[in-house]
Amino acid sequence: MTNLWSHKGAEGMGYAQPAPLLHEDDLPLASGLLRSSLPRWPRLSEPEMVRHYTGLSRKNFGIDTGFYPLGSCTMKHNPRVNEVIAQMPGICDVHPHQPEHHLQGLLSIFHEMQHMLSVCAGMDEVTLQPVAGAQGEFTAVRCIQEYFRHRGEAQRTRIVVPDSAHGTNPASAAMAGFEIVEVPSTTDGRIDLDALEAVLDDTIAAMMITNPNTLGLFETDIAAAAELVHGVGGQMYYDGANFNAIIGRTSPGLMGFDAVHYNLHKTFSQPHGGGGPGSGPIGVKSHLAPFLPGPVVDVRAPRDGEKAVDDGRWYVWREPEHSIGKVQQWHGNAGAVVRCWAFYRRYGRELRTMTEHAVLNANYLRHAIHREAKEAGVDHLFVDGAVTDVAKHEFTLSMLPAKEATGVTAMDIAKGLLDRGYMAPTVYFPLVVPECLMIEPTETEAKSTLDAFAKDFVAVVGADADTLHAAPITTPVRRVDEVYAARNLCVRVPDEEL
Numbered sequence: 001m002t003n004l005w006s007h008k009g010a011e012g013m014g015y016a017q018p019a020p021l022l023h024e025d026d027l028p029l030a031s032g033l034l035r036s037s038l039p040r041w042p043r044l045s046e047p048e049m050v051r052h053y054t055g056l057s058r059k060n061f062g063i064d065t066g067f068y069p070l071g072s073c074t075m076k077h078n079p080r081v082n083e084v085i086a087q088m089p090g091i092c093d094v095h096p097h098q099p100e101h102h103l104q105g106l107l108s109i110f111h112e113m114q115h116m117l118s119v120c121a122g123m124d125e126v127t128l129q130p131v132a133g134a135q136g137e138f139t140a141v142r143c144i145q146e147y148f149r150h151r152g153e154a155q156r157t158r159i160v161v162p163d164s165a166h167g168t169n170p171a172s173a174a175m176a177g178f179e180i181v182e183v184p185s186t187t188d189g190r191i192d193l194d195a196l197e198a199v200l201d202d203t204i205a206a207m208m209i210t211n212p213n214t215l216g217l218f219e220t221d222i223a224a225a226a227e228l229v230h231g232v233g234g235q236m237y238y239d240g241a242n243f244n245a246i247i248g249r250t251s252p253g254l255m256g257f258d259a260v261h262y263n264l265h266k267t268f269s270q271p272h273g274g275g276g277p278g279s280g281p282i283g284v285k286s287h288l289a290p291f292l293p294g295p296v297v298d299v300r301a302p303r304d305g306e307k308a309v310d311d312g313r314w315y316v317w318r319e320p321e322h323s324i325g326k327v328q329q330w331h332g333n334a335g336a337v338v339r340c341w342a343f344y345r346r347y348g349r350e351l352r353t354m355t356e357h358a359v360l361n362a363n364y365l366r367h368a369i370h371r372e373a374k375e376a377g378v379d380h381l382f383v384d385g386a387v388t389d390v391a392k393h394e395f396t397l398s399m400l401p402a403k404e405a406t407g408v409t410a411m412d413i414a415k416g417l418l419d420r421g422y423m424a425p426t427v428y429f430p431l432v433v434p435e436c437l438m439i440e441p442t443e444t445e446a447k448s449t450l451d452a453f454a455k456d457f458v459a460v461v462g463a464d465a466d467t468l469h470a471a472p473i474t475t476p477v478r479r480v481d482e483v484y485a486a487r488n489l490c491v492r493v494p495d496e497e498l
């Protein structure tokens, strides 16, 4: 019997279960190919390993450990049923190279997702391939570029973005080879139609914008903007990061958009903090559909011998006629798509309720913060980032008055919130709001959480400047010198810690 304390890999290190007894013939590699010495990995017992990783997970902040009001990123609760569904063998144990008749169930999910997303956005066709919002932007911009090449309008080399745009919009357009034309917003934070009209001509390929915009404001002139852009032959591109504010109430298609990306990992849940895996499908009107990346999932009646899934349809892969090519394999992050499908299936036609609660929560929190601040006498230290009364699913606050009065910055407030057990709001975005904090509670937070956050936020705003400059003091990592970290990037674990 193997000695519990001395089997290979854990000699003298502590308790571990016996290693499986392998016969020479069972070894996956010929014995001559096996290494003769152990790699320089930390040699720990199983309980030590478990404690190590559990300890690491507790040092991290996540939506499961606290409120995560990260504006524009829509960090909402991820229902656990999504995980159960995504891990079913018929879903997670299949491979896209299996024949179509093995994959009918999964393809039916993809097809339903394509259809649901088209309907919600008022588009005609959808690809699920891109794996991030930013990649969706790039993909759609490339489709627009190919569309114009096919029409003999290759002179359309410029893309318009408002000055409040998310950085990925101009970055994606520039990656596709476009020149960026920035247009200023009006003083209330919306599109300036005169400024837009002034830059429009037949070199414009598209305008990229999100609605509600990055200030959380609905662009009331969006139809007029679309008319202006279409008037010079350009396309309207909808950045869907703020889709959580409009689903079921209106759609990009109704507003005059030709192409849209969806951040499935924001609007439809799916764990995405820490960089993924995400899913950024795009939807397009029919004139752009031939340029989508392939394959997309299509449907037809089953032929003789084909045993359809319950809905009596047969699902097939299809390559769009003038496809720009692949931007990922098959359906990109298929598991993410399935989780988001599970989320959507629980709402069905009630997705509109989700939107309404998201907008209600944002407006409730905004008013609660103002009310608490007034009572505490600190309301002079910040102002709304936009001159308007109606926010959608997120809102911005400018800490400029605090900076001028006491030297406390938006970053100080954000760090102070970490000490109270919250994830910081988005900071310094959008750039048009000085000392900006952007707050998005999402529909999944309870009123009691919002009330507690409003109180704590106001307590942080009222804290003394020295405390805030030093914050955070309770987190495993204190305030880092970000400039130093960026210039001297080192992500290696020091040898002595191995």
Ligand SMILES: Cc1ncc(COP(=O)(O)O)c(C=O)c1O
Residues within 6 Å of the ligand: 072, 073, 132, 133, 134, 135, 166, 168, 169, 210, 214, 239, 241, 242, 263, 278, 280
């Ligand atoms: C307005 C907006 N557009 C685009 C993106 C890019 O999305 P992703 O992070 O999925 O690439 C974001 C992400 O934060 C966003 O907030």
